[in-house]
Amino acid sequence: MSEQLNQFPHLPLRLTNQGTAALPPGGGGKISATTLANRANAGGHGSKLNSSISSIVSSWEEEREKRKKEGKPELPDSISFILQVDPNLFDADALKSFGIEVVADLEEGYIIGASADIGLSELRKKIQQFIESQWGGGKVPEIWEILEGTRRPEYILSPSLQSQWDKISDHQEYIVDVGISCINIKEQYSRCPKRESFKNDAEFQKRINNWLDKHNLTYEEWDDLYSEREAKFIKFIQEPLYRGEILRSVQSDEVGISRLPDSFSCRIRILGKGLKDLVLNFPYIFDVSEADEFIAPSVTPNSSESDQEQFQLEAPEPNAPKVCIIDSGIQEIHPKLRVAIDCNLSTSWVPGETNMTADYCRGGGHGTRVAGAVLYPRGIPQTGRQQAVCWLQNARILDARNELPKRLFPPDVLEEIVNIYYCQTRTRIYNHSIAGISPCRTQSMTSWAAAIDKLSWENDVLFIVAAGNIEARANYVTRPSISAHIQAGRKYPQYLLQPSARVANPAQSFQALTVGSVAHKTYNNPPLRSIAEENHPSSFSCSGPGIWDTIKPEVVEYGGDYAIDSPTSLNFTTPESVCPELIRSTRDGGKAVSADAVGTSFAAPKVTHIAAALAAAFPQESTLLYRALVVQSARLPEWTNNLDAKELYYAIRTMGYGIPDINRALGNSPNRITLTTRGLERIKARQAKVYQVKVPENFLPQGEGFDILIEITLSYVAEPRRTRRNHRKYLSTWLDWTCSKCGEDPDRFLDRVLSEYDAPEEAEKGDKLFRWTLGKRQFKPTNGQTSPKGIDGIVKELSRSKGTIQKDWATVKSYELREGFCISVVGHAGWNQDTNAEVPFALVVSFEAVNSSIDVYTSFVEAEAKVRTEVKQQQKIQIQQSV
Numbered sequence: 001m002s003e004q005l006n007q008f009p010h011l012p013l014r015l016t017n018q019g020t021a022a023l024p025p026g027g028g029g030k031i032s033a034t035t036l037a038n039r040a041n042a043g044g045h046g047s048k049l050n051s052s053i054s055s056i057v058s059s060w061e062e063e064r065e066k067r068k069k070e071g072k073p074e075l076p077d078s079i080s081f082i083l084q085v086d087p088n089l090f091d092a093d094a095l096k097s098f099g100i101e102v103v104a105d106l107e108e109g110y111i112i113g114a115s116a117d118i119g120l121s122e123l124r125k126k127i128q129q130f131i132e133s134q135w136g137g138g139k140v141p142e143i144w145e146i147l148e149g150t151r152r153p154e155y156i157l158s159p160s161l162q163s164q165w166d167k168i169s170d171h172q173e174y175i176v177d178v179g180i181s182c183i184n185i186k187e188q189y190s191r192c193p194k195r196e197s198f199k200n201d202a203e204f205q206k207r208i209n210n211w212l213d214k215h216n217l218t219y220e221e222w223d224d225l226y227s228e229r230e231a232k233f234i235k236f237i238q239e240p241l242y243r244g245e246i247l248r249s250v251q252s253d254e255v256g257i258s259r260l261p262d263s264f265s266c267r268i269r270i271l272g273k274g275l276k277d278l279v280l281n282f283p284y285i286f287d288v289s290e291a292d293e294f295i296a297p298s299v300t301p302n303s304s305e306s307d308q309e310q311f312q313l314e315a316p317e318p319n320a321p322k323v324c325i326i327d328s329g330i331q332e333i334h335p336k337l338r339v340a341i342d343c344n345l346s347t348s349w350v351p352g353e354t355n356m357t358a359d360y361c362r363g364g365g366h367g368t369r370v371a372g373a374v375l376y377p378r379g380i381p382q383t384g385r386q387q388a389v390c391w392l393q394n395a396r397i398l399d400a401r402n403e404l405p406k407r408l409f410p411p412d413v414l415e416e417i418v419n420i421y422y423c424q425t426r427t428r429i430y431n432h433s434i435a436g437i438s439p440c441r442t443q444s445m446t447s448w449a450a451a452i453d454k455l456s457w458e459n460d461v462l463f464i465v466a467a468g469n470i471e472a473r474a475n476y477v478t479r480p481s482i483s484a485h486i487q488a489g490r491k492y493p494q495y496l497l498q499p500s501a502r503v504a505n506p507a508q509s510f511q512a513l514t515v516g517s518v519a520h521k522t523y524n525n526p527p528l529r530s531i532a533e534e535n536h537p538s539s540f541s542c543s544g545p546g547i548w549d550t551i552k553p554e555v556v557e558y559g560g561d562y563a564i565d566s567p568t569s570l571n572f573t574t575p576e577s578v579c580p581e582l583i584r585s586t587r588d589g590g591k592a593v594s595a596d597a598v599g600t601s602f603a604a605p606k607v608t609h610i611a612a613a614l615a616a617a618f619p620q621e622s623t624l625l626y627r628a629l630v631v632q633s634a635r636l637p638e639w640t641n642n643l644d645a646k647e648l649y650y651a652i653r654t655m656g657y658g659i660p661d662i663n664r665a666l667g668n669s670p671n672r673i674t675l676t677t678r679g680l681e682r683i684k685a686r687q688a689k690v691y692q693v694k695v696p697e698n699f700l701p702q703g704e705g706f707d708i709l710i711e712i713t714l715s716y717v718a719e720p721r722r723t724r725r726n727h728r729k730y731l732s733t734w735l736d737w738t739c740s741k742c743g744e745d746p747d748r749f750l751d752r753v754l755s756e757y758d759a760p761e762e763a764e765k766g767d768k769l770f771r772w773t774l775g776k777r778q779f780k781p782t783n784g785q786t787s788p789k790g791i792d793g794i795v796k797e798l799s800r801s802k803g804t805i806q807k808d809w810a811t812v813k814s815y816e817l818r819e820g821f822c823i824s825v826v827g828h829a830g831w832n833q834d835t836n837a838e839v840p841f842a843l844v845v846s847f848e849a850v851n852s853s854i855d856v857y858t859s860f861v862e863a864e865a866k867v868r869t870e871v872k873q874q875q876k877i878q879i880q881q882s883v
Contacts, residue, residue: 007667008667008668008669008670008672008673008857009667009668010667010668010674010675010676011673011674011675011676011860011861011864012675012676012677012678013675013676013677013678013691013693013843013845014691014692014693014864014867015677015681015689015690015691016690016691016692016746016822017689017690017746017747017750018687018688018689018690018750019687019688019750019751019754020684020686020687020688020754021686021687021688021754021755021757021758022754023686024758030088031086031088031089032086032088032089034086034144035086035089035141035142035144036141038140038141038142038144039141042130042131042133042141043131045130045140045141046127046128046130046131046140047131049127049140049143049145049146050124050127052145052146052147053120053123053124053127053146055148056079056081056120056146056148056149057079057118057119057120059148060079060080060118063281071241072239072241072277073235073236073239073241073242073277074235074236075236075281075282075283076229076232076282076283076284077116077118078101078114078115078116078118078283078284079114079115079117079118079120079283080103080112080113080114080149080152080281080283081112081113081114081146081147081148081149082110082111082112082113082146082147082148082149082151082152082155083095083100083110083111083113083143083145083146083147084108084109084110084111084143084144084145084147085109085110085111085142085143085144086109086142086144087108087109089142090109090139090142090143092105092111092724092729093831093833094139095111095113097122097126097139098122098123098126099115099116099117099120099121099122099123100113100114100115100122100123101113101114101115101116101181101183101284102181102183102723103181103283103284103285103286103723104155104156104181104286104287104444104723104724104725105723105724105725105726105729106155106443106725107443107725109144110155112149112152112155112156112286114181114283114284126139126140127140149280149281149283150280152279152280152285153165153279153280156279156285156286156287156288157279157288157289158287158288158289158290158441159441159478160289160290160438160477160478161176161288161289161290168272168275168276169272170271170272170273170276171271171272171273172271172272173243173269173270173271173272174269174270174271174272174275175247175267175268175269175290175291175406176267176268176270176275176288176289176290176291177265177266177267177268177287177288177289177290177291177409177446177447178265178266178267178268178278178285178287178288179263179264179265179285179286179287179288179447179722179723180229180230180233180263180264180265180282180284180285180286181262181263181284181285181286181723182225182226182229182259182262182263182264182284183262226259226264229264229284230257230264233282233284234246236278236282237268237270237274237278239274241271241273241274242270242271242273242274242277243270243271243274244268244269244270244271244274245268245269245270246266246267246268247266247267247268247269247406247407247408247409248407256409256412257412258409258411258412258415258447258451258454260450260454260720260721260722261719261721261732262721262722262723262724262831263286263721263722263723265287265409265411265447265450265451265722266409266412267291267406267407267408267409267412275288286444286722286723287444287446287447287722289441289446291406292404292410292436292437292438292448292505293403293436293437293438293476294398294402294403294404294434294435294436294437310382310383310384311380311381311382311383311384311385311386312384312385312386313336313337313339313340313375313385313386313387313388314339314385314386314387314388315339315340315387315388316340316387316388316389316390316391317387317616319619320388320389320390320391320616321389321390321391321428321429321612321615321616321619322342322390322391322392322393322421322425322426322427322428322429323374323390323391323392323393323427323429323430323431323608323611323612324393324394324395324417324421324427324429324430324431325367325370325371325374325392325393325394325395325431325605326395326397326414326417326430326431326432326433326434327359327366327367327370327371327395327396327397327398327431327433327434328359328360328361328365328366328367328396328397328398328399328400328402329348329356329357329358329359329360329361329365329367329368329394329396329398330346330357330358330359330365330367330368330371330392330394330396331358331359331365331368331585331586331587332346332357332358332394334368334372334583334585334586334592335592336372336375336376336380336583336592336593337368337371337372337375337392337583339388340375340388340390340391340392341391341392341393341394342391342392342393342425343394344425345393345394345420345421345424345425346393346394346395346396347394347395347396347417347420348396348397349395349396349397349408349413349416350396350397350398350399350405350408351405351407351408353396353399356396357394357396358587359396359585359587360399360400360587361398361400361401361402361585362400362588363588363597364584364585364588364590364594364596364597365584365585365587366398366402366433366601367394367396367398368583368584368585369582369583369584369585369597369601369602370431370433370601370602370604370605371392371394371583371605372582372583372584372605373580373582373583373602373605373606373608373609374389374390374392374431374605374606374608374609374612375388375389375390375392375583375609376581376582376583377557377605377606377609377610378606379580379581380581380583380593389609389612389613389616390429390612390615390616393421393425393427395417395420395421397413397434398434404434409447410447410448410451410506411447411448411450411451412451414448414451414452414455415451415455417430418430418455418459418461422459422461427461428459428460428461428462428615428623429461429462429464429608429611429612429615429623429626430461430462430463430464431464431604431605431608432452432463432464432465432466432506432512432604433465433466433600433601433602433604433605434465434466434601435465435466435467435468435469435503435504435505435506435507435542435600436468436504436505436506437468437471437476437478437479437504438476438478438479438504438505439468439478439479439499439500439501439502439503439504439542440502440503440504440505440506440507440508440546440547441505441508441547442502442546442547442548443547443725444722444725445508445509445510445547445720445722445730446505446506446508447722448505448506449505449506449507449508449509449510449512449547450509450720450722451506452465452506452509452511452512453509453510453511453512453720454719454720456511456512456717457511457717457718457719457720460622460623460624461623462512462513462611462623462626462627463509463511463512463513464512464513464515464604464605464607464608464611465506465507465509465512465513465514465515465604466507466514466515466599466600466601466603466604467503467504467507467514467515467516467517467541467542467543467552467553467600467603468503468504468507468542468600469504469540469541469542469599469600469601470482470485470495470496470501470539470540470541470542471540472540472562472572473572478500479500479501479504480495480498480500482495482531482539482540482562482572483570483572485498486567486570487570492531492532492539493532493536493537493539493650493654496537496541496543496653496654497543497650497653497654501542501543502542502543502544502545502546503516503542503543503544503546503552503553504542507542507546507552507553508546508547508550508552510547510550510720510727510730510731510803510804511717511720511804513554513555513607513611513627513630513631513805514546514552514553514554514555514656515553515554515555515556515557515600515603515604515606515607516537516538516541516542516543516553516555516556516559516600516603516654516655516656517537517538517540517541517556517557517558517559517560517598517599517600517602517603518532518535518536518537518538518541518556518557518558518559518603518637518655518659519532519533519534519535519536519537519538519539519558519560519561519578520534520535520558520560520580521534521561521577521578522534523561523563523575523577523578525575525577527565527566528563528564528565528573528575529563529564529565530561530562530563530578531561531562531563531564532561535637535638535639535659536637536639537556537654537655538559538560538561538598538600539561539562540561540562540598540599540600541553541556541559541600541603541654542600543653543654544652544653544654544656545653545798546803547727548726548727548730548802549778549798549799549802550727550802550803551652551656551657551798551800551802551803551805552656552803553600553655553656554631554634554656554657554805555607555630555631555634555656555657555658555659555660556603556654556655556656556658556659557603557604557606557607557659557660558580558603558606558659559580559598559599559600559601559602559603560574560578560579560580560597560598560599560602561578561598562574562578562598563575563578574596574597574598576594576595576596577595578598579595579596579597579598580595580597580598580602581593581594581595582594582595582597582602584596607630607660609662610630610633610660610662610665611623611626611627611630613662613665613666614626614629614630614665614666617666620679621678621679621842622679622680622840622842624680624715624716624717624840624841624842625676625677625715625842625844627715627805627842628676628713628714628715628805628842628843628844629665629666629674629676629713629844630660630665631657631660631713631715631805631807632664632665632674632711632713632807632844632846633660633661633662633663633664633665634656634657634658634659634660634661634807635657635658635659635661636651636652636655636657636658636659637655637658637659645794645795645796648773648794648795649795649797649798652774652795652798653798657807664846668857669857670853670855670856670857670858671848671849671852671853671854671855671856671857672846672847672848672849672856672857673846673847673848673856673857673860673861674844674845674846675693675844675845675846675860676842676843676844676845677691677841677842677843677844680840680842681825681840681841681842681843682838682839682840682841683733683735683825683826683827683838683839683841684733684827684835684836684837684838685733685827685828685829685830685832685835685837686757686827686828686829686835687826687827688750688753688754688757688824688825688826688827689824689825690746690749690750690753690822690823690824691822691823691824691825691843691845692746692821692822693821693822693823693845693847693860694860694863694864694866694867695817695821695863696856696859696860696862696863697863698859699814699815699817699859700814700815700817701815705813705814705815705816706813706814706849706850706852706854707811707812707813707814707849707850707851707852708811708812708813708814708817708847708848708849708850708856709809709810709811709846709847709848709849709850710770710809710810710811710812710845710846710847711807711808711809711844711845711846711848712737712739712807712808712809712823712843712844712845712846713805713806713807713843713844714735714736714737714805714806714807714825714841714842714843715804715805715806715841715842715843715844716735716804716839716840716841716842717804717839717840717841718731718732718733718734718735718804718830718839719731719732719832719839720732721831724831727802727803728828728830729830729831730830730831731804731830731831732830732831732832732837732839733827733828733829733830733832733837733838733839734804734827734828734830735804735806735825735826735827735828735839735841736776736800736801736806736825736826736828737806737823737824737825737826737843738753738776738823738824738826739770739821739822739823739824740821740822740823740824742816744822746822749822749824750824753824753826757826770810770812771794771810771812772792772793772794772800772808772809772810773793773794773795773808773809773810774793774794774795774798774799774800774807774808775792775793775794775795775796775799775800775808776792776793776799776800776801777792777793777799777801778796778797778798778799778802779796779797780797793808811850814849814854823843823845825841825843827839847860
């Protein structure tokens with residue numbers, strides 16, 4: 001690997017230009033018929049809204065008096081309700097000017113709101129201004145309805161809790177995860193300045209900056225706000241009537257609460273009557289879900305012995321990267337692991353076992369297998385010596401049953417883990433082969449997944465997580481087993497596309513690298529046969545898309561498969577040949593090495609191995625580049641090459657971008673070259689950065705030419721906000737990338753990108769040079785619609801622009817590239833309105849000659865050298881002229 005890295009290293013991408021899009025003159029989306037009707041009927045619509053307000057205020061006052069008589073805990077002085085607004089025009093944050101806090105921005109224009117203005121006087125004032133055609137009431141027609149909070153369970157509860165809501169017992173104890181909004185509403189914010197009120201961009205920007213200076217809260221002020229709301233929440237649940245408590249981490253004396261810019265989350269224990277009161281009446285609640293359950297991996301101990309004693313693992317280099325294994329503990333004295341264990345910070349979070357960091361899971365352990373797969377991604381050598389690629393650190397959070405104790409709140413624990421390992425030893429890679437049994441939710445990001453996103457934003461860390469597993473026989477309401485699918489007539493691989501097979505929490509995390517599984521061998525030993533064939537999705541591997549139609553999992557690795565004896569009897573077994581070879585804990589006896597377990601748990605650490613190798617090769621680079629290079633190196637198996645668009649869509653849903661390759665990630669070859677950004681590039685909303693690749697002259701002459709595979713991957717990180725249920729509002733800033741057209745000059749390309757910044761998505765005409773596999777836009781058919789011909793991308797049901805890792809690929813003739821091949825990274829405003837806010841990113845571009853012996857690498861190196869010479873000469877001339 002190192003030899004190829006040194007011989008064919010990645011080249012730097014050249015930033016050639018950058019600019020900022022002008023602010024739009026105002027306006028918005030398409031006006032709906034309902035909003036137009038409300039504008040035309042000011043009296044009727046205003047009267048309807050006022051009537052709703054009166055009813056809501058009256059009900060709230062009655063509830064407050066009733067609570068006093070019944071001895072229920074006091075509610076915060078804030079009234080709660082639900083609004084339905086025009087989803088095309090109304091920005092939820094505009095409610096600040098109505099004296100309303102956005103507790104949650106939901107789907108289809110619904111918003112959970114709360115106001116410390118108990119009489120909703122500011123809202124009434126706006127309505128009256130609308131009725132009287134006065135300035136200030138212009139947004140009122142876009143507020144379609146104001147509803148009482150009795151429908152809150154429909155919008156707050158997870159699907160599982162919704163189904164049980166009517167059966168919640170007053171005196172039964174429940175453990176749930178709760179999300180509470182934390183936006184200040186006592187000190188009302190002035191309305192953010194709008195562009196249309198100012199003559200030019202400079203004047204508008206000056207006013208925006210003044211507004212931010214005035215209204216941005218210091219960290220101490222935010223901390224006070226959080227503390228105040230936390231105190232009210234804790235007081236509410238701890239009332240003797242409800243016997244509630246926040247569950248605390250065993251490694252910390254602090255309350256187990258995880259914070260985000262707009263909310264905090266915690267795990268609580270409470271009686272059913274307290275849970276119902278909390279959901280129905282506590283004004284700032286936006287999410288309540290049950291604690292996740294977990295699936296232990298399938299293990300079938302086998303008795304064959306292997307002679308492994310002639311192999312010796314050597315310790316990593318002292319400055320080798322460190323990888324934290326967040327799992328069931330590690331057998332640190334294992335002969336195949338011990339020299340690579342950094343035991344100084346081994347820690348257990350399991351209640352009552354804080355000094356026990358070994359792997360106590362029976363049947364050979366779980367964390368030990370995961371740790372071994374990081375060091376030995378392709379099995380354990382039988383002879384020779386091998387130096388470990390990284391140091392392994394042990395963070396135990398699963399108990400002896402391989403379960404996450406319910407007393408542990410995953411977001412809180414992950415924050416503690418990063419605080420220990422990143423802050424003390426700069427550990428940047430975290431393997432998290434733990435996932436729930438249920439498919440992830442698709443409307444709101446869970447606190448667990450959001451915590452990973454938050455930690456990835458705050459620190460230069462990469463979480464590599466398992467996609468989750470479908471059990472062979474164990475059946476769950478939300479996750480039918482493989483056996484149940486087949487008996488219901490859903491054959492492999494069709495059942496992998498069912499909603500119940502979706503990736504499990506927290507694999508939907510925007511900023512983690514999620515790993516699914518493929519089978520490494522076709523097993524056929526009658527009567528046994530593997531369900532999946534070689535390089536096909538494992539029969540148990542969870543699929544995408546993830547939340548908000550993101551591509552999940554991004555990559556897959558070899559995690560094994562099941563074998564069955566017939567399609568009807570369905571006796572599941574795991575012969576050695578279908579299982580990956582893994583290190584095994586010997587605490588309870590047995591072999592040190594075996595092939596007896598399958599799961600995405602063991603696919604994820606194989607990708608972690610590649611990330612560790614990248615960290616060793618490029619120690620000064622960001623984990624954003626590691627993530628980009630892993631995804632850039634991934635390819636779908638060869639059997640997908642001849643699939644039609646629909647079949648390819650299914651393949652991407654189950655395997656993401658494919659199987660990563662460590663050699664492509666680390667270096668290149670004569671027929672392939674990779675160019676990358678160096679260090680941390682940063683970009684603001686409305687900004688575009690253009691990178692140019694000089695195409696070698698021998699590519700350009702007309703003629704038969706040769707095929708070039710172009711791959712581009714963008715990796716970025718942004719700050720998350722849980723109270724928004726939209727991928728563009730969940731992130732503080734979101735990015736995408738686009739390519740120049742045939743022969744387009746870089747300056748002209750930049751001008752075009754900036755001029756089209758505010759164009760509606762439907763106006764995007766796509767790239768005329770490349771036929772991308774995915775494209776920027778996603779087509780969602782309704783009522784039997786077929787996709788329009790103009791939409792970019794072969795696979796029209798997916799978009800590369802949804803997530804924070806964005807890859808696309810296309811094959812073109814060499815002579816079609818022309819000289820001016822450019823890529824632009826573009827920043828877009830998310831929830832953060834600070835125009836100076838930046839987010840970091842990494843960009844990777846690769847060119848590979850397909851079925852050709854053309855020396856692409858040398859040609860590109862020579863072309864880049866020529867460009868550098870020309871640039872230096874031009875700079876020299878400019879200096880001489882200035883003198």
